[in-house]
Amino acid sequence: MVKVTRQYRFSASHRLHSPQLSDDENRQVYGKCNNPYGHGHDYVVQVQVSGPVDEDTGLALPVEVLDGLMERLVLRDVANGNLNDLPAFAEVVPTTEMLAIEVDRRLRARWSAVFPETWPQLDGVRILETKRNVFETIGARI
Numbered sequence: 001m002v003k004v005t006r007q008y009r010f011s012a013s014h015r016l017h018s019p020q021l022s023d024d025e026n027r028q029v030y031g032k033c034n035n036p037y038g039h040g041h042d043y044v045v046q047v048q049v050s051g052p053v054d055e056d057t058g059l060a061l062p063v064e065v066l067d068g069l070m071e072r073l074v075l076r077d078v079a080n081g082n083l084n085d086l087p088a089f090a091e092v093v094p095t096t097e098m099l100a101i102e103v104d105r106r107l108r109a110r111w112s113a114v115f116p117e118t119w120p121q122l123d124g125v126r127i128l129e130t131k132r133n134v135f136e137t138i139g140a141r142i
């Protein structure tokens with residue numbers, strides 16, 4: 001078994017503001033990320049996959065298949081825009097925790113259609129937001 005991590009990059013902006021909280025609470029919880037004008041990040045998304053190595057190809061993952069999936073399901077939708085404008089974040093604060101869960105959810109929803117065999121399996125999604133902040137899904141649940 002081999003674990004493969006494929007990395008993608010995209011830039012997007014967001015503003016962290018919860019309608020469940022007062023303006024003061026929002027400023028307290030999110031600090032400068034609550035700034036009404038938003039701010040941008042250069043996100044690095046790592047998709048983690050594992051599986052046995054195919055004897056004929058020597059590969060555990062046909063990366064171009066994953067690239068196509070990521071392009072269709074994630075990158076073309078989220079890149080160079082404002083995450084707050086996406087339907088997925090209409091009622092969900094676009095923290096990078098929630099972004100990682102959303103990317104994981106989108107991949108899982110189509111995974112078996114693209115990879116119909118038992119392997120490769122999707123282990124999780126990691127997102128590097130800043131040098132200090134890394135978020136990683138553990139399973140498919142919030």
Ligand code: NI
Pocket residue numbers: 014033039040041
């Ligand atoms: Ni931010």
